[in-house]
Amino acid sequence: MRSHTQRLMVCAASFAALCMGLAGCGSNTASTGGDSGEVVNLTYMHRLPDSEGMTLVKDIVAKWNKDHPNIQVKATKFDGAAQDMIKKLETDVKAGNAPDLAQVGYAEVPEVFTKGLLEDVTEEAAKYKSDFAEGPYSMMQVDGKTYGLPQDTGPLVYFYNQKAFDELGIKVPKTKDELIEAAKTAAASGKYIMDYEADEAGNIFAGLANASDPWYTVKNDAWVVNTNGSGSQAFAETFQELIDNKATLTNPRWVPSFDASLQDGTLIGNIGAAWEAPLFKDSAGDTGKGDWRVTQIGDWFGNGTSTETAKTPESWNEFYGGQDVMKEFATANDNMVAFNYMPGYSAVSAAMQEAADKAADGSGKVADVFPVAQQTSIDTLKNYGLSVAK
The missing domain is CATH 3.40.190.10 (Periplasmic binding protein-like II)
Structure with a gap:
Protein backbone atom coordinates (compact mmCIF):
# COMPACT_ATOMS: atom_id res chain seq x y z
CA MET A 1 0.00 0.00 0.00
CA GLN A 151 -17.09 3.96 0.09
CA ASP A 152 -20.65 5.13 -0.46
CA THR A 153 -22.67 6.83 -3.17
CA GLY A 154 -25.17 9.66 -3.31
CA PRO A 155 -27.56 8.94 -6.21
CA LEU A 156 -30.25 11.57 -6.65
CA VAL A 157 -33.86 10.52 -6.06
CA TYR A 158 -37.23 12.20 -5.63
CA PHE A 159 -38.86 12.42 -2.19
CA TYR A 160 -42.62 13.10 -2.21
CA ASN A 161 -45.67 13.06 0.05
CA GLN A 162 -48.03 10.51 -1.51
CA LYS A 163 -51.06 11.62 0.50
CA ALA A 164 -50.59 15.28 -0.41
CA PHE A 165 -50.17 14.35 -4.08
CA ASP A 166 -53.39 12.30 -3.98
CA GLU A 167 -55.32 15.15 -2.34
CA LEU A 168 -54.22 17.48 -5.15
CA GLY A 169 -55.03 14.91 -7.81
CA ILE A 170 -51.48 14.85 -9.18
CA LYS A 171 -49.04 12.05 -9.85
CA VAL A 172 -45.26 11.97 -9.81
CA PRO A 173 -44.41 13.57 -13.17
CA LYS A 174 -42.46 11.61 -15.76
CA THR A 175 -41.64 14.40 -18.23
CA LYS A 176 -40.74 18.08 -18.07
CA ASP A 177 -44.20 19.13 -19.25
CA GLU A 178 -45.84 16.96 -16.60
CA LEU A 179 -43.52 18.44 -13.97
CA ILE A 180 -44.42 22.03 -14.88
CA GLU A 181 -48.14 21.26 -14.97
CA ALA A 182 -48.13 19.37 -11.65
CA ALA A 183 -46.03 22.12 -10.03
CA LYS A 184 -48.50 24.78 -11.17
CA THR A 185 -51.44 22.76 -9.85
CA ALA A 186 -49.77 22.33 -6.46
CA ALA A 187 -48.70 25.99 -6.27
CA ALA A 188 -52.29 27.12 -6.86
CA SER A 189 -53.11 25.41 -3.54
CA GLY A 190 -50.08 26.78 -1.75
CA LYS A 191 -48.10 23.54 -2.06
CA TYR A 192 -44.79 22.94 -3.82
CA ILE A 193 -43.42 19.76 -5.36
CA MET A 194 -39.95 21.21 -5.88
CA ASP A 195 -37.42 23.48 -4.19
CA TYR A 196 -34.78 25.43 -6.10
CA GLU A 197 -31.76 25.21 -3.78
CA ALA A 198 -29.03 27.68 -4.68
CA ASP A 199 -26.72 26.35 -1.97
CA GLU A 200 -26.71 22.98 -3.75
CA ALA A 201 -25.66 24.45 -7.10
CA GLY A 202 -22.28 22.72 -7.05
CA ASN A 203 -23.82 19.39 -6.12
CA ILE A 204 -27.40 18.73 -7.20
CA PHE A 205 -27.38 21.27 -10.06
CA ALA A 206 -24.13 19.84 -11.38
CA GLY A 207 -25.26 16.25 -10.93
CA LEU A 208 -28.45 16.74 -12.92
CA ALA A 209 -26.96 19.03 -15.56
CA ASN A 210 -24.06 16.65 -16.17
CA ALA A 211 -26.34 13.78 -17.21
CA SER A 212 -25.99 14.42 -20.95
CA ASP A 213 -22.55 16.00 -21.29
CA PRO A 214 -19.47 15.32 -19.10
CA TRP A 215 -18.24 18.56 -17.57
CA TYR A 216 -14.60 17.61 -17.11
CA THR A 217 -12.44 15.26 -19.13
CA VAL A 218 -8.70 14.95 -19.70
CA LYS A 219 -7.39 14.71 -23.24
CA ASN A 220 -3.72 14.74 -24.19
CA ASP A 221 -2.77 15.83 -20.65
CA ALA A 222 -5.07 18.87 -20.82
CA TRP A 223 -8.38 19.48 -19.07
CA VAL A 224 -11.43 19.85 -21.31
CA VAL A 225 -14.14 21.97 -19.67
CA ASN A 226 -17.75 21.83 -20.86
CA THR A 227 -20.15 23.03 -18.16
CA ASN A 228 -22.68 24.69 -20.47
CA GLY A 229 -23.73 21.79 -22.69
CA SER A 230 -27.19 20.51 -23.53
CA GLY A 231 -27.76 19.00 -20.09
CA SER A 232 -27.04 22.30 -18.36
CA GLN A 233 -29.29 24.18 -20.75
CA ALA A 234 -32.12 21.70 -20.21
CA PHE A 235 -31.75 22.03 -16.44
CA ALA A 236 -31.76 25.83 -16.66
CA GLU A 237 -34.84 25.91 -18.89
CA THR A 238 -36.83 23.64 -16.59
CA PHE A 239 -36.06 25.46 -13.36
CA GLN A 240 -36.37 28.90 -14.93
CA GLU A 241 -39.89 27.99 -16.05
CA LEU A 242 -40.72 26.82 -12.52
CA ILE A 243 -39.34 30.06 -11.04
CA ASP A 244 -41.09 32.28 -13.57
CA ASN A 245 -44.40 30.56 -12.82
CA LYS A 246 -43.83 30.77 -9.06
CA ALA A 247 -44.21 27.01 -9.03
CA THR A 248 -41.16 26.21 -6.89
CA LEU A 249 -39.87 27.26 -3.51
CA THR A 250 -36.44 28.91 -3.43
CA ASN A 251 -35.30 27.91 0.04
CA PRO A 252 -31.64 26.99 0.41
CA ARG A 253 -31.36 23.37 1.54
CA TRP A 254 -29.34 23.86 4.69
CA VAL A 255 -31.24 26.63 6.45
CA PRO A 256 -34.11 26.52 9.01
CA SER A 257 -36.66 27.73 6.44
CA PHE A 258 -36.25 24.47 4.51
CA ASP A 259 -37.16 22.42 7.57
CA ALA A 260 -40.05 24.78 8.27
CA SER A 261 -41.47 24.24 4.77
CA LEU A 262 -41.61 20.50 5.47
CA GLN A 263 -43.07 20.91 8.93
CA ASP A 264 -45.90 23.22 7.81
CA GLY A 265 -46.74 20.97 4.86
CA THR A 266 -45.82 23.54 2.20
CA LEU A 267 -43.08 21.45 0.55
CA ILE A 268 -44.49 18.10 -0.53
CA GLY A 269 -41.78 16.95 -2.95
CA ASN A 270 -38.11 17.52 -3.66
CA ILE A 271 -34.97 16.12 -5.27
CA GLY A 272 -32.32 14.94 -2.84
CA ALA A 273 -29.42 12.55 -2.49
CA ALA A 274 -30.07 9.08 -1.09
CA TRP A 275 -28.09 9.90 2.04
CA GLU A 276 -30.62 12.62 2.85
CA ALA A 277 -33.29 10.03 3.75
CA PRO A 278 -32.69 10.13 7.54
CA LEU A 279 -32.04 13.89 7.49
CA PHE A 280 -35.24 14.49 5.52
CA LYS A 281 -37.14 12.44 8.09
CA ASP A 282 -35.66 14.43 10.96
CA SER A 283 -36.35 17.76 9.24
CA ALA A 284 -40.02 16.93 8.70
CA GLY A 285 -40.63 15.71 12.24
CA ASP A 286 -44.12 14.27 12.60
CA THR A 287 -45.47 16.10 9.54
CA GLY A 288 -46.50 13.58 6.90
CA LYS A 289 -45.13 10.64 8.84
CA GLY A 290 -46.01 7.49 6.93
CA ASP A 291 -47.01 9.44 3.81
CA TRP A 292 -43.59 10.09 2.30
CA ARG A 293 -42.17 7.91 -0.48
CA VAL A 294 -39.02 7.76 -2.62
CA THR A 295 -38.92 7.23 -6.38
CA GLN A 296 -36.69 7.81 -9.40
CA ILE A 297 -36.28 11.25 -10.96
CA GLY A 298 -38.30 11.62 -14.13
CA ASP A 299 -37.01 12.79 -17.50
CA TRP A 300 -37.32 16.41 -16.42
CA PHE A 301 -33.94 17.67 -17.61
CA GLY A 302 -33.27 15.47 -20.63
CA ASN A 303 -31.53 13.00 -18.35
CA GLY A 304 -33.56 9.81 -18.86
CA THR A 305 -35.04 8.07 -15.81
CA SER A 306 -32.57 9.14 -13.34
CA THR A 307 -22.83 -3.13 -4.76
CA GLU A 308 -24.02 -4.72 -1.93
CA THR A 309 -27.70 -4.90 -1.02
CA ALA A 310 -28.50 -2.61 1.92
CA LYS A 311 -31.34 -3.08 4.37
CA THR A 312 -33.74 -0.25 5.14
CA PRO A 313 -33.30 0.72 8.83
CA GLU A 314 -36.31 0.07 11.05
CA SER A 315 -36.22 3.69 12.24
CA TRP A 316 -37.11 4.83 8.69
CA ASN A 317 -40.09 2.54 8.17
CA GLU A 318 -42.73 4.64 9.91
CA PHE A 319 -41.85 7.86 8.09
CA TYR A 320 -41.62 6.23 4.63
CA GLY A 321 -44.75 4.12 5.06
CA GLY A 322 -42.92 0.82 5.18
CA GLN A 323 -41.40 1.33 1.73
CA ASP A 324 -38.10 -0.45 1.09
CA VAL A 325 -36.33 2.80 0.24
CA MET A 326 -32.93 1.09 0.10
CA LYS A 327 -34.18 -0.92 -2.88
CA GLU A 328 -35.15 2.34 -4.58
CA PHE A 329 -31.73 3.80 -3.80
CA ALA A 330 -30.07 0.73 -5.35
CA THR A 331 -31.97 1.38 -8.58
CA ALA A 332 -30.90 5.04 -8.52
CA ASN A 333 -27.33 3.94 -7.87
CA ASP A 334 -27.33 1.81 -11.02
CA ASN A 335 -28.69 4.79 -12.97
CA MET A 336 -25.91 7.13 -11.85
CA VAL A 337 -23.86 8.72 -14.58
CA ALA A 338 -20.18 9.48 -14.21
CA PHE A 339 -19.21 12.91 -12.95
CA ASN A 340 -15.49 13.48 -13.03
CA TYR A 341 -14.57 16.43 -10.85
CA MET A 342 -11.64 18.77 -11.45
CA PRO A 343 -9.01 19.96 -8.97
CA GLY A 344 -10.23 22.98 -7.02
CA TYR A 345 -13.91 22.26 -7.70
CA SER A 346 -14.86 23.96 -4.43
CA ALA A 347 -14.14 27.33 -6.07
CA VAL A 348 -16.44 26.42 -8.96
CA SER A 349 -19.18 25.36 -6.55
CA ALA A 350 -18.96 28.66 -4.66
CA ALA A 351 -19.19 30.70 -7.87
CA MET A 352 -22.17 28.63 -9.02
CA GLN A 353 -23.97 29.26 -5.74
CA GLU A 354 -23.48 33.01 -6.06
CA ALA A 355 -25.01 32.98 -9.53
CA ALA A 356 -27.78 30.61 -8.41
CA ASP A 357 -28.70 32.97 -5.56
CA LYS A 358 -29.33 35.72 -8.10
CA ALA A 359 -31.67 33.47 -10.06
CA ALA A 360 -33.57 32.72 -6.85
CA ASP A 361 -34.15 36.41 -6.02
CA GLY A 362 -34.93 37.36 -9.62
CA SER A 363 -31.80 39.43 -10.26
CA GLY A 364 -30.39 36.77 -12.57
CA LYS A 365 -31.29 33.68 -14.57
CA VAL A 366 -30.65 29.99 -13.93
CA ALA A 367 -28.86 29.85 -17.28
CA ASP A 368 -26.24 32.25 -15.90
CA VAL A 369 -25.00 29.59 -13.47
CA PHE A 370 -23.30 27.42 -16.06
CA PRO A 371 -21.22 29.99 -17.99
CA VAL A 372 -19.97 31.11 -14.57
CA ALA A 373 -19.01 27.50 -13.85
CA GLN A 374 -17.20 27.34 -17.20
CA GLN A 375 -15.06 30.43 -16.65
CA THR A 376 -14.35 29.68 -12.99
CA SER A 377 -13.30 26.13 -13.91
CA ILE A 378 -10.84 27.38 -16.50
CA ASP A 379 -9.43 30.06 -14.21
CA THR A 380 -9.05 27.63 -11.31
CA LEU A 381 -7.29 24.99 -13.39
CA LYS A 382 -4.87 27.60 -14.71
CA ASN A 383 -4.23 28.79 -11.15
CA TYR A 384 -3.25 25.23 -10.32
CA GLY A 385 -0.76 25.39 -13.18
CA LEU A 386 -2.68 22.80 -15.21
CA SER A 387 -3.17 22.78 -18.95
CA VAL A 388 -6.64 23.59 -20.29
CA ALA A 389 -7.67 22.57 -23.80
CA LYS A 390 -8.91 25.39 -26.01
Missing part, protein backbone atom coordinates in the same frame (compact mmCIF):
# COMPACT_ATOMS: atom_id res chain seq x y z
CA ARG A 2 2.84 2.42 0.63
CA SER A 3 5.23 3.82 -1.91
CA HIS A 4 8.56 5.45 -1.08
CA THR A 5 6.73 8.77 -0.66
CA GLN A 6 3.99 7.03 1.31
CA ARG A 7 1.01 8.08 -0.75
CA LEU A 8 -2.41 6.79 0.28
CA MET A 9 -5.43 5.06 -1.19
CA VAL A 10 -8.77 6.81 -0.91
CA CYS A 11 -12.23 5.54 -0.15
CA ALA A 12 -14.50 8.23 -1.52
CA ALA A 13 -17.84 9.32 -0.19
CA SER A 14 -20.22 12.05 -1.28
CA PHE A 15 -21.59 12.18 2.26
CA ALA A 16 -20.79 9.67 4.95
CA ALA A 17 -24.22 8.40 5.90
CA LEU A 18 -24.31 4.91 4.42
CA CYS A 19 -21.05 3.08 4.97
CA MET A 20 -19.78 0.04 3.12
CA GLY A 21 -17.61 -2.55 4.81
CA LEU A 22 -13.90 -1.87 5.03
CA ALA A 23 -13.34 -5.02 2.97
CA GLY A 24 -14.25 -2.93 -0.04
CA CYS A 25 -11.30 -0.61 0.58
CA GLY A 26 -8.49 -3.08 1.13
CA SER A 27 -5.82 -4.33 -1.22
CA ASN A 28 -5.92 -7.80 -2.76
CA THR A 29 -3.36 -9.04 -0.23
CA ALA A 30 -5.51 -7.77 2.62
CA SER A 31 -8.77 -9.15 1.28
CA THR A 32 -7.35 -12.63 0.79
CA GLY A 33 -5.79 -12.75 4.23
CA GLY A 34 -2.17 -12.27 3.20
CA ASP A 35 0.24 -14.84 1.85
CA SER A 36 3.17 -14.59 4.26
CA GLY A 37 1.25 -15.33 7.44
CA GLU A 38 2.45 -12.08 8.97
CA VAL A 39 -0.02 -9.61 10.43
CA VAL A 40 -0.84 -6.72 8.09
CA ASN A 41 -1.68 -3.49 9.92
CA LEU A 42 -3.75 -0.89 8.06
CA THR A 43 -4.69 2.58 9.23
CA TYR A 44 -7.84 4.35 8.06
CA MET A 45 -8.81 8.01 8.57
CA HIS A 46 -12.45 8.98 8.11
CA ARG A 47 -15.09 11.62 8.83
CA LEU A 48 -18.03 9.26 9.38
CA PRO A 49 -20.57 10.43 11.99
CA ASP A 50 -21.53 8.35 15.01
CA SER A 51 -25.22 9.22 15.03
CA GLU A 52 -27.93 7.10 16.61
CA GLY A 53 -29.20 4.31 14.35
CA MET A 54 -26.06 4.25 12.19
CA THR A 55 -23.65 1.36 11.90
CA LEU A 56 -20.59 2.69 13.70
CA VAL A 57 -17.13 2.46 12.20
CA LYS A 58 -15.73 1.04 15.41
CA ASP A 59 -18.21 -1.83 15.21
CA ILE A 60 -17.35 -2.53 11.57
CA VAL A 61 -13.65 -2.49 12.38
CA ALA A 62 -14.10 -4.76 15.39
CA LYS A 63 -15.95 -7.31 13.27
CA TRP A 64 -13.33 -7.12 10.53
CA ASN A 65 -10.44 -7.55 12.96
CA LYS A 66 -12.16 -10.52 14.60
CA ASP A 67 -12.79 -12.25 11.26
CA HIS A 68 -9.34 -11.42 9.82
CA PRO A 69 -6.69 -11.88 12.52
CA ASN A 70 -3.86 -11.43 9.99
CA ILE A 71 -5.18 -8.09 8.72
CA GLN A 72 -5.80 -5.61 11.51
CA VAL A 73 -7.38 -2.21 10.87
CA LYS A 74 -7.06 0.83 13.09
CA ALA A 75 -9.57 3.58 12.34
CA THR A 76 -9.13 7.23 13.31
CA LYS A 77 -11.97 9.73 13.11
CA PHE A 78 -11.17 13.26 11.97
CA ASP A 79 -13.64 15.69 13.55
CA GLY A 80 -12.64 18.81 11.64
CA ALA A 81 -13.88 20.21 8.35
CA ALA A 82 -13.29 18.33 5.10
CA GLN A 83 -10.77 20.90 3.84
CA ASP A 84 -8.83 20.67 7.08
CA MET A 85 -8.56 16.90 6.73
CA ILE A 86 -7.06 17.38 3.26
CA LYS A 87 -4.47 19.73 4.75
CA LYS A 88 -3.63 17.17 7.44
CA LEU A 89 -3.27 14.39 4.87
CA GLU A 90 -0.94 16.58 2.82
CA THR A 91 1.21 17.27 5.87
CA ASP A 92 1.23 13.62 6.94
CA VAL A 93 2.17 12.32 3.49
CA LYS A 94 5.14 14.68 3.35
CA ALA A 95 6.17 13.62 6.86
CA GLY A 96 5.90 9.93 5.98
CA ASN A 97 3.26 9.06 8.56
CA ALA A 98 0.03 9.21 6.54
CA PRO A 99 -2.73 6.59 6.94
CA ASP A 100 -2.93 3.75 4.42
CA LEU A 101 -6.55 4.58 3.63
CA ALA A 102 -8.44 7.85 3.85
CA GLN A 103 -12.02 8.93 3.21
CA VAL A 104 -12.35 11.95 0.95
CA GLY A 105 -15.25 13.34 -1.04
CA TYR A 106 -15.56 12.49 -4.72
CA ALA A 107 -15.04 16.16 -5.55
CA GLU A 108 -11.77 16.10 -3.59
CA VAL A 109 -10.15 13.14 -5.41
CA PRO A 110 -8.69 15.25 -8.27
CA GLU A 111 -7.38 17.81 -5.77
CA VAL A 112 -5.53 15.28 -3.61
CA PHE A 113 -4.28 13.64 -6.80
CA THR A 114 -2.89 16.96 -8.04
CA LYS A 115 -1.17 17.42 -4.68
CA GLY A 116 0.59 14.08 -5.19
CA LEU A 117 -1.05 12.39 -2.20
CA LEU A 118 -2.47 9.31 -3.91
CA GLU A 119 -1.15 5.88 -4.79
CA ASP A 120 -1.98 4.40 -8.21
CA VAL A 121 -3.95 1.23 -7.43
CA THR A 122 -5.38 0.65 -10.90
CA GLU A 123 -4.41 -3.02 -11.09
CA GLU A 124 -5.70 -3.91 -7.64
CA ALA A 125 -8.88 -1.82 -7.90
CA ALA A 126 -9.81 -3.48 -11.20
CA LYS A 127 -10.41 -6.74 -9.32
CA TYR A 128 -13.34 -5.08 -7.52
CA LYS A 129 -14.73 -3.01 -10.41
CA SER A 130 -17.74 -5.29 -10.91
CA ASP A 131 -18.77 -4.70 -7.27
CA PHE A 132 -19.59 -1.03 -7.93
CA ALA A 133 -21.85 0.94 -10.23
CA GLU A 134 -20.00 2.51 -13.15
CA GLY A 135 -20.65 6.11 -12.08
CA PRO A 136 -19.10 5.95 -8.58
CA TYR A 137 -16.20 3.79 -9.77
CA SER A 138 -15.32 6.24 -12.55
CA MET A 139 -15.10 9.07 -10.02
CA MET A 140 -12.15 7.27 -8.43
CA GLN A 141 -10.18 7.75 -11.65
CA VAL A 142 -8.06 10.53 -13.08
CA ASP A 143 -6.84 10.29 -16.68
CA GLY A 144 -7.66 6.58 -16.87
CA LYS A 145 -5.91 5.52 -13.65
CA THR A 146 -7.63 4.49 -10.42
CA TYR A 147 -6.69 5.81 -6.98
CA GLY A 148 -9.21 4.17 -4.65
CA LEU A 149 -12.64 2.60 -4.34
CA PRO A 150 -16.06 4.07 -3.55
